[in-house]
Amino acid sequence: MNEVMKQSISDNIDTITKRWVEQMKDNSSERFLDLMPASVVETTSREFTTLMTSNLSHREKVDKERLDEFTEKIIHFGWSIKFINRAIDTFSAVVYELFFETGVLTNSNLRQGMDIFSSWINPLRESIIEEYATKWEQTDSLQKIALQELSASLIPVFEKISVMPLVGTIDTERAKLIMENLLEGVVKQRAEVVLLDITGVPVVDTMVAHHIIQAADAVRLVGAKCMLVGIRPEIAQTIVTLGINLTDFSTTSTLRRGMQEALQMTGRTIVEEE
Amino acid sequence: MEHGSSIEINTEWDIVAARQLGRNEAKETGFGTVDQARITTAISELARNIYLYAGKGVIKIEPVRAGQRAGLIITASDEGPGITDLQKVMEDGFTTSGGLGAGMPGVKRLMDDFRVETEVGIGTTITATKWLH
Ligand SMILES: Nc1ncnc2c1ncn2[C@@H]1O[C@H](COP(=O)(O)OP(=O)(O)O)[C@@H](O)[C@H]1O
Ligand SMILES: [Mg+2]
Numbered sequence: 001m002n003e004v005m006k007q008s009i010s011d012n013i014d015t016i017t018k019r020w021v022e023q024m025k026d027n028s029s030e031r032f033l034d035l036m037p038a039s040v041v042e043t044t045s046r047e048f049t050t051l052m053t054s055n056l057s058h059r060e061k062v063d064k065e066r067l068d069e070f071t072e073k074i075i076h077f078g079w080s081i082k083f084i085n086r087a088i089d090t091f092s093a094v095v096y097e098l099f100f101e102t103g104v105l106t107n108s109n110l111r112q113g114m115d116i117f118s119s120w121i122n123p124l125r126e127s128i129i130e131e132y133a134t135k136w137e138q139t140d141s142l143q144k145i146a147l148q149e150l151s152a153s154l155i156p157v158f159e160k161i162s163v164m165p166l167v168g169t170i171d172t173e174r175a176k177l178i179m180e181n182l183l184e185g186v187v188k189q190r191a192e193v194v195l196l197d198i199t200g201v202p203v204v205d206t207m208v209a210h211h212i213i214q215a216a217d218a219v220r221l222v223g224a225k226c227m228l229v230g231i232r233p234e235i236a237q238t239i240v241t242l243g244i245n246l247t248d249f250s251t252t253s254t255l256r257r258g259m260q261e262a263l264q265m266t267g268r269t270i271v272e273e274e
Numbered sequence: 275m276e277h278g279s280s281i282e283i284n285t286e287w288d289i290v291a292a293r294q295l296g297r298n299e300a301k302e303t304g305f306g307t308v309d310q311a312r313i314t315t316a317i318s319e320l321a322r323n324i325y326l327y328a329g330k331g332v333i334k335i336e337p338v339r340a341g342q343r344a345g346l347i348i349t350a351s352d353e354g355p356g357i358t359d360l361q362k363v364m365e366d367g368f369t370t371s372g373g374l375g376a377g378m379p380g381v382k383r384l385m386d387d388f389r390v391e392t393e394v395g396i397g398t399t400i401t402a403t404k405w406l407h
Pocket of ligand 1: 206319323324327328352354355356357363368369370371372373374375376377378379398
């Protein structure tokens with residue numbers, strides 16, 4: 001019977017795909033398909049229906065490679081898990097209806113048909129959801145790593161002068177990373193002045209201030225000087241109101257002013273060419 | 275009156291969520307950038323204290339209107355250990371965690387009204403309000 005079903009599906013794959021798209025568009029609160037160009041909807045639905053039938057003949061085994069590829073694609077499209085569940089339900093309903101129309105399912109073999117149906121669709125649903133979750137976790141942790149790498153590197157701008165632009169929220173973990181990169185970088189780059197640029201830090205509370213003070217102290221211990229730049233006016237006011245004393249290390253409002261000062265401190269200036 | 279929102283504090287990232295919410299509410303209430311920064315920072319301090327000293331708790335942010343004045347009330351409540359010596363805690367530089375000890379007195383200065391209710395072994399509720407001038 002599996003073979004009959006499979007044959008019926010592949011004979012009618014166009015109808016199935018068409019009906020599936022229609023029904024998905026009809027009762028969809030999430031408009032993923034509407035947002036996609038028609039040609040992409042066409043190929044994606046074709047891929048989806050093909051994937052859905054891939055484990056029908058050799059039961060229990062879902063085509064892993066095809067599954068991988070497809071899941072990656074729908075995550076990229078931003079399909080939600082709810083939407084995917086509905087896609088599978090809709091597909092089942094469409095196929096079920098078609099089996100009746102084509103006489104593959106009749107009242108007499110309904111029971112057997114239902115058995116095949118559930119041992120076919122359920123593992124498929126599980127694999128898809130599982131794959132989706134795994135891929136999503138991978139993406140999530142990659143983004144975290146990317147953010148960490150992006151946001152705490154010490155850049156040797158001139159000889160003896162390095163800059164660390166801080167971007168984003170500073171939590172305990174990132175504070176540690178900042179400290180490590182800072183000390184390692186200062187030594188490796190033989191920096192004499194380090195500019196910590198906090199333009200991209202949204203909130204400077206006492207914890208962030210504490211980490212900045214500790215970082216500056218540590219930089220001083222390895223023989224360099226730390227300068228805090230990129231302090232927006234509202235941040236400056238908040239820091240003062242908190243009662244935090246940052247007078248121990250020079251602070252300037254902009255990176256540009258800080259850079260000029262750093263050049264002076266290392267006995268250089270920038271001159272304009274005639 | 276508009277209804278406020280609250281955020282449960284369980285992890286460090288909830289602190290970020292709480293202040294994001296605070297910033298949005300502050301913007302909506304009509305606060306300028308400096309007051310937005312003050313309110314956001316106050317929320318950050320209170321939320322972190324919950325995370326550090328009580329483990330978990332709730333930050334509530336609600337708009338208020340009293341007569342002609344509009345403002346924002348922040349309530350930080352937890353069922354943590356409570357504060358033994360409130361007077362000490364309100365001094366600049368007092369800390370039991372090796373921090374800067376500037377959070378509590380800082381929040382008091384950042385906001386307009388500030389009230390602490392605390393009982394050892396029961397928990398702490400801090401209410402801080404900022405008025406739109
Ligand atoms: N919600 C709280 N529950 C119990 N103790 C608290 C709470 N908030 C603050 N404290 C106590 O008050 C002290 C001072 O807090 P704070 O001024 O924020 O400085 P810091 O967090 O840097 O120590 C803390 O070290 C802690 O002992
Ligand atoms: Mg604190």
